Amino acid sequence: xxxxxxQSSGTGVQGxxxxxxxxxxxxxxxxxxxxRYLVRLTIDSVVIGTFKQLPNSAxxxxxxxxxxxxxxxxxxxxxxxxxxxxxxxxVDYTKIFGxxxxxxxxxxxxxxxxxxxxxNDAPVQTFEPSLNTTLKAINGSLxxxxxxxxxxxxxxxxxxxxxxxxxxxxxxxxxxxxxxQWVSEDQFGAxxxxxGDDVGSDECNYIxxxxxxxxxxALNAGYFENNPTNGGVVPAAGLADEASILYFGAFxxxxxxxxxxxxxxxxxxxxxxxxxxxxxxxxTLSGNEVSIVYRFNKFCxxxxxxxxxNIPSQYYLSWWNEVGGIxxxxxxxxxxxxxxxxRSSFRSMGGNAFQASNTVPYSKGSQEGGMTSVxxxxxxxxxxxxxENNPTNxxxxxxxxxxxxxxxLYSNSLQQPGLTKSNTWLRCIVKxxxxxxxxxxxDKISNYxxxxxxxxxxxNVK
Numbered sequence: 149x150x151x152x153x154x155q156s157s158g159t160g161v162q163g164x165x166x167x168x169x170x171x172x173x174x175x176x177x178x179x180x181x182x183x184r185y186l187v188r189l190t191i192d193s194v195v196i197g198t199f200k201q202l203p204n205s206a207x208x209x210x211x212x213x214x215x216x217x218x219x220x221x222x223x224x225x226x227x228x229x230x231x232x233x234x235x236x237x238x239v240d241y242t243k244i245f246g247x248x249x250x251x252x253x254x255x256x257x258x259x260x261x262x263x264x265x266x267x268n269d270a271p272v273q274t275f276e277p278s279l280n281t282t283l284k285a286i287n288g289s290l291x292x293x294x295x296x297x298x299x300x301x302x303x304x305x306x307x308x309x310x311x312x313x314x315x316x317x318x319x320x321x322x323x324x325x326x327x328x329q330w331v332s333e334d335q336f337g338a339x340x341x342x343x344g345d346d347v348g349s350d351e352c353n354y355i356x357x358x359x360x361x362x363x364x365x366a367l368n369a370g371y372f373e374n375n376p377t378n379g380g381v382v383p384a385a386g387l388a389d390e391a392s393i394l395y396f397g398a399f400x401x402x403x404x405x406x407x408x409x410x411x412x413x414x415x416x417x418x419x420x421x422x423x424x425x426x427x428x429x430x431x432t433l434s435g436n437e438v439s440i441v442y443r444f445n446k447f448c449x450x451x452x453x454x455x456x457x458n459i460p461s462q463y464y465l466s467w468w469n470e471v472g473g474i475x476x477x478x479x480x481x482x483x484x485x486x487x488x489x490x491r492s493s494f495r496s497m498g499g500n501a502f503q504a505s506n507t508v509p510y511s512k513g514s515q516e517g518g519m520t521s522v523x524x525x526x527x528x529x530x531x532x533x534x535x536e537n538n539p540t541n542x543x544x545x546x547x548x549x550x551x552x553x554x555x556x557l558y559s560n561s562l563q564q565p566g567l568t569k570s571n572t573w574l575r576c577i578v579k580x581x582x583x584x585x586x587x588x589x590x591d592k593i594s595n596y597x598x599x600x601x602x603x604x605x606x607x608n609v610k
Contacts, residue, residue, distance in 0.1 A: 307348025316473025
């Protein structure tokens, strides 16, 4: 065929933070008047654009489309607190899985060209249906920085098919080949994972949860089935995009409030020190594992997280991470709230000087006149401290957090008095332009201080 796609970044799951490209070549028509190479992109049955390119010095063209489609994929604004609230913030104890809205999109790619019969004619577009292709676009990077743009990405690492594959999280493995994170018993959080044959996760039918005491002794184990009853979607071929990335409520409060498997609530596993989460293809875990083990270690209580202050020290962060999922972190080490108030004001004379007369005595009340505020603009900043932790486990989370474009904050203290407290998440931004990371050699135990600014609301001050 005269028109070919000689090279591409591939099909399947592609990260829009990486190069997504196609090198095309037309050996028959490239010299025609007004010739242009074409690519047409379609998402959700809507053509988002047809893009043209002149032949390069080799009479070919390279289309790099990641910047075009990146605006169409994003993780959910609602960070799902599965096990108590569902996606629309209504109470629901029967969901532990949640669907996404725009976290992944199927992009249809069509190739063609346009040319004119003569230099005086208008060009006519022609597409080559036999070259049509699709990809699954995700809001992240799946190609390591050490790899060239024409190397394959690592999407296969996140396809749940073996005991070494991963959820869409940036948490890292420890020496025991388990991915560890330290959590508070009062912490909500979700982990995202690819779901279904089309994204390489055809066996993630069950999520197993196993509790252990401090000595590593097994306390209890069970599972949650990935099905519509529990808020999920059975992995299969041809799933809708919204079912191709799912969220699992893996944190202590998610498990505490769900009514699906009551015996897997933390309170029903007395003496637990940590629990492990692992995906499997069967109700039997051993021999059927399709993900690495995620271990959640319980923080002990301190005077900070047990404070009765109206503005407590315990805050929870959730953010869009760089692999297209979400990650979570608790900051409960002596946090501090500050407010900066800017006032628009003017001075007024007060009194009735403009109305006073022989029949209306001049009068000026004690509450009148002087400086008057038109309105206040309040900026609320919170200095958050993480608990002491191993930098091997904490650095990746901090690096992801401070570089994330969307960060969310939750704390009971952020709700206004007198209004219904929905315990919702608030948008915030991480302030500061630089941060240094601890090294495992020089500082085995470390903590971080992060300053965030609430995007809208201010803390409740009674």
